Amino acid sequence: MKLSRRDALWVGFGSLAALVPSLALARTTDEMIAEFSGGSAVGEGGITLTAPEIAENGNTVPVSVEAPGAVAIMLLAAGNPEPAVATFTFGPAAGRQMAATRIRLASTQDVIALAKMADGSIVRAQATVKVTIGGCGG
Amino acid sequence: MITRREFLQASMAASAILGGSGFGNWSKLAAQQALTQDQLLQFDDFGNVTLIHVTDIHAQLKPIWFREPEWNIGVGEAKGKPPHVVGRAFQDMFGIAPGSPEAYALTHEDFEALGRAYGRMGGMDRVATVVKAIRAARPDALLLDGGDTWHGSMTSFLTKGQDMVNVMNLLGVDAMTSHWEWTFGTERVTEIVESLPFPFLGANIFDAEWDEPAFEPYSIFEKAGTRIAVIGQAFPYMPIANPKWMFPEYSFGIREERMQQMVDEVRGEGVDLVVCLSHNGFDVDRKMVSRVSGIDVILTGHTHDAVPEPVVIGDTILIASGSNGKFVSRVDLDVRDGRMMGFRHKLIPVFSDVIAPDPEMAALIDAERAPYRDQLEEVIGTTESLLYRRGNFQGTWDDLICDAVRSERDAQIAMSPGVRWGTTLMPGDPITREDIHNVTSMTYGQCYRTEMTGEMLKTILEDVADNLFNPDPYYQQGGDMVRVGGLGFAIDVSKPIGARISGLHLTDTGEGIDAAKSYTVAGWASVNEGTEGPQIWDVVEAHVRKLGTVRLAPNTSVDVSGT
Numbered sequence: 015m016k017l018s019r020r021d022a023l024w025v026g027f028g029s030l031a032a033l034v035p036s037l038a039l040a041r042t043t044d045e046m047i048a049e050f051s052g053g054s055a056v057g058e059g060g061i062t063l064t065a066p067e068i069a070e071n072g073n074t075v076p077v078s079v080e081a082p083g084a085v086a087i088m089l090l091a092a093g094n095p096e097p098a099v100a101t102f103t104f105g106p107a108a109g110r111q112m113a114a115t116r117i118r119l120a121s122t123q124d125v126i127a128l129a130k131m132a133d134g135s136i137v138r139a140q141a142t143v144k145v146t147i148g149g150c151g152g
Numbered sequence: 153m154i155t156r157r158e159f160l161q162a163s164m165a166a167s168a169i170l171g172g173s174g175f176g177n178w179s180k181l182a183a184q185q186a187l188t189q190d191q192l193l194q195f196d197d198f199g200n201v202t203l204i205h206v207t208d209i210h211a212q213l214k215p216i217w218f219r220e221p222e223w224n225i226g227v228g229e230a231k232g233k234p235p236h237v238v239g240r241a242f243q244d245m246f247g248i249a250p251g252s253p254e255a256y257a258l259t260h261e262d263f264e265a266l267g268r269a270y271g272r273m274g275g276m277d278r279v280a281t282v283v284k285a286i287r288a289a290r291p292d293a294l295l296l297d298g299g300d301t302w303h304g305s306m307t308s309f310l311t312k313g314q315d316m317v318n319v320m321n322l323l324g325v326d327a328m329t330s331h332w333e334w335t336f337g338t339e340r341v342t343e344i345v346e347s348l349p350f351p352f353l354g355a356n357i358f359d360a361e362w363d364e365p366a367f368e369p370y371s372i373f374e375k376a377g378t379r380i381a382v383i384g385q386a387f388p389y390m391p392i393a394n395p396k397w398m399f400p401e402y403s404f405g406i407r408e409e410r411m412q413q414m415v416d417e418v419r420g421e422g423v424d425l426v427v428c429l430s431h432n433g434f435d436v437d438r439k440m441v442s443r444v445s446g447i448d449v450i451l452t453g454h455t456h457d458a459v460p461e462p463v464v465i466g467d468t469i470l471i472a473s474g475s476n477g478k479f480v481s482r483v484d485l486d487v488r489d490g491r492m493m494g495f496r497h498k499l500i501p502v503f504s505d506v507i508a509p510d511p512e513m514a515a516l517i518d519a520e521r522a523p524y525r526d527q528l529e530e531v532i533g534t535t536e537s538l539l540y541r542r543g544n545f546q547g548t549w550d551d552l553i554c555d556a557v558r559s560e561r562d563a564q565i566a567m568s569p570g571v572r573w574g575t576t577l578m579p580g581d582p583i584t585r586e587d588i589h590n591v592t593s594m595t596y597g598q599c600y601r602t603e604m605t606g607e608m609l610k611t612i613l614e615d616v617a618d619n620l621f622n623p624d625p626y627y628q629q630g631g632d633m634v635r636v637g638g639l640g641f642a643i644d645v646s647k648p649i650g651a652r653i654s655g656l657h658l659t660d661t662g663e664g665i666d667a668a669k670s671y672t673v674a675g676w677a678s679v680n681e682g683t684e685g686p687q688i689w690d691v692v693e694a695h696v697r698k699l700g701t702v703r704l705a706p707n708t709s710v711d712v713s714g715t
Contacts, residue, residue, distance in 0.1 A: 064409060066405045066406075067405070067406060067624075067626040067627055068389060068392055068627060068629070069392075070360075070391040070392060070396065070403055070404070070405070071391070071396075076363050076403075114363075122649075142627075144618075144627055146392060146615055146618075146619065147611070147612065147615050
């Protein structure tokens with residue numbers, strides 16, 4: 015197997031637990047958030063989600079998320095038929111609790127990231143990514 | 153203790169009283185019909201650093217008419233703030249007398265009558281005179297070009313931007329950023345950039361595959377004993393608003409966090425002044441500098457706004473220098489101990505009949521035009537109507553272009569892009585081939601003909617309207633509304649996407665547009681690769697030739713509300 019640079023990034027940052035389960039099992043965004051947080055209150059701060067305001071290509075939108083001290087980060091695309099994008103888990107040896115990937119967005123929607131901290135607390139960040147048919151560049 | 157912000161504001165108020173910002177004094181002089189080059193260039197030197205800003209020249213080498221917008225609607229927090237103030241309200245806001253030269257230069261009111269009194273504006277030979285005069289007073293002045301320089305005329309199209317490169321090199325640019333430059337394609341951009349004697353900056357231009365920085369983000373200049381960082385910001389929505397297949401290697405975006413990193417980096421290197429040379433557009437820049445700290449001066453471009461005084465946002469001053477060579481901004485700054493302590497600014501209007509052409513630049517422009525002169529100056533027809541484009545909604549040039557597209561391509565509906573470039577013609581002016589190129593020139597000008605459903609038409613109008621009227625500037629692309637022919641609609645700009653457009657109908661019959669029905673649609677400037685059709689300028693030329701004389705009826709097909 016040829017290890018590409020992008021694969022190496024994945025390996026470097028953490029392990030990838032789940033990616034796109036089948037549609038038959040699709041759960042709603044709210045269900046996934048409830049499951050990930052285990053019912054605890056969801057706070058803000060301590061998590062940075064970086065995504066373009068307008069996607070250059072809705073089929074491959076670069077998204078990155080960082081939450082120092084997190085043990086797990088879940089990424090959701092709330093407007094996709096299957097909102098689950100990925101859940102990253104970080105072991106004690108992880109130098110940085112950060113992940114970057116590219117996702118497909120069916121239409122304009124919110125991308126949501128949740129981080130679970132070592133003490134079990136949950137923080138959330140979200141960004142609206144617009145998927146447009148293109149405009150007129152003044 | 154006076155804070156830095158108070159100092160800035162005090163400084164601006166003082167400069168206005170003294171007429172240091174230019175417009176106060178000039179107004180009185182102009183009222184006496186005493187415009188002279190010396191008065192236009194008059195400036196009491198201030199501080200130790202001078203910046204000269206030009207932007208969005210759109211390859212206009214010769215003096216032009218350019219009517220400022222009648223519609224420039226602000227939404228969200230921008231509502232009622234410059235540049236979203238037009239006409240008489242703009243004159244009132246800046247204390248400009250109706251009928252004065254600055255009323256002519258900065259607003260659309262009485263454009264035809266005032267144009268005949270005050271003449272064309274711009275011309276790169278006049279701009280050269282202004283730049284040389286500033287440099288004579290301030291030899292260390294930095295000349296910064298905000299981009300949209302290589303595109304917009306027949307000669308720039310035929311020389312692939314080389315005429316403008318030669319002119320800007322002679323002008324002595326110190327750094328530039330970019331937008332339409334990219335529509336010449338990666339290969340041509342790379343070729344020109346390698347030849348430039350100055351940096352082509354873009355902190356937000358990334359390699360599309362690796363999402364890593366691809367161009368120089370900033371340059372540090374040592375001038376007059378100070379170290380000045382100039383950070384470039386290219387147009388963020390290149391691959392969305394223009395054809396990404398022409399520059400597939402690159403990704404853009406606002407990348408606010410990247411801008412903050414660059415500011416922190418140059419501050420860490422101990423520069424005295426941080427300047428951002430931006431092609432974001434006015435509202436995007438206003439938001440960006442409210443969220444990125446440490447920028448002293450942002451020189452904004454893209455949205456073609458000319459604002460006679462700096463807009464102060466926190467500790468940053470925002471300078472908007474218009475388009476098409478109509479204005480040159482001079483910004484003098486007092487920079488001491490690594491801080492900007494005050495400023496004086498003048499938006500210098502380039503009245504082509506008042507400012508003498510620089511002979512050296514005039515000779516170069518003539519030489520650039522000489523090989524094409526016969527093609528450029530051939531008269532195709534005459535206009536009895538004022539022909540202009542700029543404004544949030546349809547201008548008369550757009551009406552003429554849409555008529556040409558419908559008639560020559562036999563379509564029910566025409567669509568024409570709401571670009572903000574395109575010069576003006578006065579009633580009675582001949583229409584030359586060059587004039588037609590000034591409103592159509594581009595590297596993807598094929599005039600397509602296709603079928604679209606009513607649903608698709610609505611989607612397109614909603615999508616473009618949201619690019620203009622989304623209340624969050626970061627979701628605005630900086631173009632105006634798409635222009636249409638044969639189609640009427642109502643737009644409520646205060647509504648969200650999907651709810652702004654209503655009452656779609658065919659103007660010929662008044663028949664409502666049926667979402668499920670197909671209509672023949674022709675248009676130009678498609679961002680899709682492989683678009684087929686004749687070039688738009690040939691389509692317009694054929695139409696104007698048949699008409700001989702252009703006379704346009706008032707267009708009432710777009711009904712605007714919610715402003």
